[in-house]
Amino acid sequence: MLAHEFMRNALVAGTFVALACGLVGYFVVLRAQVFAGDALSHVAFTGALAAAVLGLDIRAGLFATTILGGVALGVLGDRARADDVVIGSLFAWTLGLGVLFLSIFTTKSSAANGTAGVRVLFGSIFGLSASDVRTSIVLAVVVSTLLLAIARPLLFASLDTAVAAAQGVPVRMLGLGFLALVGVVAAQASQAVGALLLLGLLAAPAGAAHRLTTNPYRGLALAAVLAVASVWIGLTLSYAFPTLPPSTMVIAAAVGIYALAVAATAARYPQATWHRLTSHRHVPAAAGHAHDDP
Amino acid sequence: MVDAAIFQGLSWNPVTDVHELFSFQFMVNALEAGTIVAVMAGVTGWFMVLRRQTFAGHTLSVIAFPGAAAASLAGLPVALGYFSFCGLGALLLAGIAGSRRSLAAESAAIGSLQALALALGFLFVNLYHGVLNGLDSLLFGTFLGITSRQVTVLLVVAAAAVTLVVLAARPLFFASVDADVARARGVPVGALGFAFLLVLGLSVAATSQITGALLVFALLVTPAATAQQLTSRPALGIVVSFAIALAATWLGLALAYFSIYPVGFYVTSLSFALYVLVRVSRVLAGRRRRSAPAPQPA
Amino acid sequence: MNRAATAATPEESAAAVGAAPAVVFERAAARLGVRRIWSDLSLAIPHGEFVAILGPNGAGKSTLLRAILGLLPLDAGRASVLGKPPGQANDRIGYLPQRRNFDAGTRIRGVEVVRLGLDGARWGIPIPGLPSRAREAARVAEVIDLVGATGYARKPIGELSGGEQQRLLIAQALVRRPGLLLLDEPLDSLDLPNQAAVAALVRRICREENVAVLLVAHDINPIFSYLDRVVYIAEGAAVEGRPEEVISSETLSRLYGVPIEVLRASDGRLVVVGQPEAPFVHGDRHAHG
Numbered sequence: 001m002l003a004h005e006f007m008r009n010a011l012v013a014g015t016f017v018a019l020a021c022g023l024v025g026y027f028v029v030l031r032a033q034v035f036a037g038d039a040l041s042h043v044a045f046t047g048a049l050a051a052a053v054l055g056l057d058i059r060a061g062l063f064a065t066t067i068l069g070g071v072a073l074g075v076l077g078d079r080a081r082a083d084d085v086v087i088g089s090l091f092a093w094t095l096g097l098g099v100l101f102l103s104i105f106t107t108k109s110s111a112a113n114g115t116a117g118v119r120v121l122f123g124s125i126f127g128l129s130a131s132d133v134r135t136s137i138v139l140a141v142v143v144s145t146l147l148l149a150i151a152r153p154l155l156f157a158s159l160d161t162a163v164a165a166a167q168g169v170p171v172r173m174l175g176l177g178f179l180a181l182v183g184v185v186a187a188q189a190s191q192a193v194g195a196l197l198l199l200g201l202l203a204a205p206a207g208a209a210h211r212l213t214t215n216p217y218r219g220l221a222l223a224a225v226l227a228v229a230s231v232w233i234g235l236t237l238s239y240a241f242p243t244l245p246p247s248t249m250v251i252a253a254a255v256g257i258y259a260l261a262v263a264a265t266a267a268r269y270p271q272a273t274w275h276r277l278t279s280h281r282h283v284p285a286a287a288g289h290a291h292d293d294p
Numbered sequence: 295m296v297d298a299a300i301f302q303g304l305s306w307n308p309v310t311d312v313h314e315l316f317s318f319q320f321m322v323n324a325l326e327a328g329t330i331v332a333v334m335a336g337v338t339g340w341f342m343v344l345r346r347q348t349f350a351g352h353t354l355s356v357i358a359f360p361g362a363a364a365a366s367l368a369g370l371p372v373a374l375g376y377f378s379f380c381g382l383g384a385l386l387l388a389g390i391a392g393s394r395r396s397l398a399a400e401s402a403a404i405g406s407l408q409a410l411a412l413a414l415g416f417l418f419v420n421l422y423h424g425v426l427n428g429l430d431s432l433l434f435g436t437f438l439g440i441t442s443r444q445v446t447v448l449l450v451v452a453a454a455a456v457t458l459v460v461l462a463a464r465p466l467f468f469a470s471v472d473a474d475v476a477r478a479r480g481v482p483v484g485a486l487g488f489a490f491l492l493v494l495g496l497s498v499a500a501t502s503q504i505t506g507a508l509l510v511f512a513l514l515v516t517p518a519a520t521a522q523q524l525t526s527r528p529a530l531g532i533v534v535s536f537a538i539a540l541a542a543t544w545l546g547l548a549l550a551y552f553s554i555y556p557v558g559f560y561v562t563s564l565s566f567a568l569y570v571l572v573r574v575s576r577v578l579a580g581r582r583r584r585s586a587p588a589p590q591p592a
Numbered sequence: 593m594n595r596a597a598t599a600a601t602p603e604e605s606a607a608a609v610g611a612a613p614a615v616v617f618e619r620a621a622a623r624l625g626v627r628r629i630w631s632d633l634s635l636a637i638p639h640g641e642f643v644a645i646l647g648p649n650g651a652g653k654s655t656l657l658r659a660i661l662g663l664l665p666l667d668a669g670r671a672s673v674l675g676k677p678p679g680q681a682n683d684r685i686g687y688l689p690q691r692r693n694f695d696a697g698t699r700i701r702g703v704e705v706v707r708l709g710l711d712g713a714r715w716g717i718p719i720p721g722l723p724s725r726a727r728e729a730a731r732v733a734e735v736i737d738l739v740g741a742t743g744y745a746r747k748p749i750g751e752l753s754g755g756e757q758q759r760l761l762i763a764q765a766l767v768r769r770p771g772l773l774l775l776d777e778p779l780d781s782l783d784l785p786n787q788a789a790v791a792a793l794v795r796r797i798c799r800e801e802n803v804a805v806l807l808v809a810h811d812i813n814p815i816f817s818y819l820d821r822v823v824y825i826a827e828g829a830a831v832e833g834r835p836e837e838v839i840s841s842e843t844l845s846r847l848y849g850v851p852i853e854v855l856r857a858s859d860g861r862l863v864v865v866g867q868p869e870a871p872f873v874h875g876d877r878h879a880h881g
Contacts, residue, residue, distance in 0.1 A: 200409025396697020
């Protein structure tokens, strides 16, 4: 299997992209910003195709739009939540716009471009060149390093915003910077598993890591490891059974691992429930407040 | 500026154009289907926006994609795939999001489900076609190839769904706006929530057949959101929601017919444009009201 | 009223006994937008005292805390916090803002949340094996023990009850051995037994660690017996003094400018009647048992 260059390229690039996805994804889940990944996947799709229509490098469109999109999400502020209709409508329209570009692009050029749309949607990890791999490695290393550098204050800001601010943590800038990082990772993952599936690589390994450990630094490492494992498992399966597309298998592996983690820890819940029942607990309306915010 | 290349076949005489629209059976079917879908989406979507379940709705629509693809693969009618997968998806979502305890854990699970659904759909399309020409229409909608039988199925499902919602409208409204008080007054909040998710699944499956699995938001959410900006009265809001969805669908279908661009783009853009228009005018109106001097308390 | 045996605490604050007060405000004023919240506010809080900040909603209690933290610049007057201008000594201040509970699915354990109070503002990630880590871990364990949370500190914080989360957050505020502890409505979401327990805990910390504590509350009853001093803010002005002096009909009437009655119910609870804002009987809001 490793004798083939396309496979080696896919594995190497995939490993590094997964590493970045896992690290960034851990915080995405912690900060309940998964829907931002969804929004960015629409932006990635549209940005890539807009670039294609304009005759630019698809990657330029990808990165420019996802980073801008990430920052825009941050600027739109704390009111940005998963069920926020404004944000949802905006990004749904972005997707519609992308459909337009796809249509323009496929009719404008010849048959070869018919697959460009599919590549943007579902990735092209088996079609990476050596320079693609090099770029992926560099970007992933930069993103991962930056994320590890801000990990502690970001954790603080995510859990205890006001206290962190009082201690001088630049909460708002961190939030924006983080979303820019999410944008970069989204663009990278787009090339690997496609714009539509990148959400899975952000959410599933991180979701599993959150279930499996309560130590945030171990959780970070675990999310990265599980993401990389998903890529390896997925790509191997896809190689062994060529009718199975690589992006599908990677996501299936990631979600499968997540499901296993949920099952493995579900047994733990009877204990937590017992603890909740036996400790003196003011039945909080706070749990209800979580989804009542305007 | 309208380019002749974009709009083909447009004679610019409204009467002949509309006449042409109705001259093809597939187009009539599409318009009928669109109308039925608009009613369903307008009603269900209004409640979905009220209950702040738009992310769940979006995920449900995504689940329609593997459903349709699996049905094609198995040689079954596509509608069966749509409805069964969306129904299943609704059950899954009710399980994940039922307790509404944790936003973070919930959205990680929903996001993963969404990605998995799309991944599986891609797999099925691959297996079925070998070539991916069905992908576009499944994801982004089509007005071609809607059969009369599909229209009938849509009609039946929509009638059932809308009737259910109308019957349960008052308790559902109560439960959506103030769950705790409603529960205290004996409203079966949990059961209603669960039933609503099922109805939502049906609506999503129906809408996907026009707009495609990815653009359901355009009919299910945006018109309802616009309506809720315009009025807070439920009955009026639902009617407005339906009216906007209907207009977007018809206009979108007409535009898509005469041009080479997909219907999904037009429908999304039309409903979004109207939403933005309404929101911006409200903001401007609010500013004008506030800039009028008001007496200051001592 | 005796202070804690200060020789027992090996902290720098021991040297501060007899030194300048922890918090001094001289004729200070604060403004939010165009509105003056309070003005001509003067107070002097000595080290190691347990002080309540009371007043009706909107009076500016949280604003006072923010002014102490330097998050809100003063519109007039002077202030000094732990000997420095507000905002410059924040690493010696423990802060517990008003908050809702953690998302129930927060899978970070309490120990980590407390540790963030110690190193959360430092960049990077903790590097295993450094000698300082052992010291920091010991301090975290010590402060968790101080608040009585050792039993559940290793559980995910989202699964804990409101009172348990509150204790861990107090530990987080204490982990850096602050000279001043600011608590904004910490008892608000707790049931009665927990309110009493947390109030007693705060008082114990105040004495044992020689920490000045400023606790914002809207109901004085759970903490009345523990207090050394009260700052009552209302109608844009403030009164400071011993609890019995401040919570009295004369003082409050003077402060509000309208007749106020302070009544003592049969079970000893105080009820303030006659405030311009609709009065509610304190104490039975949390009748959940």
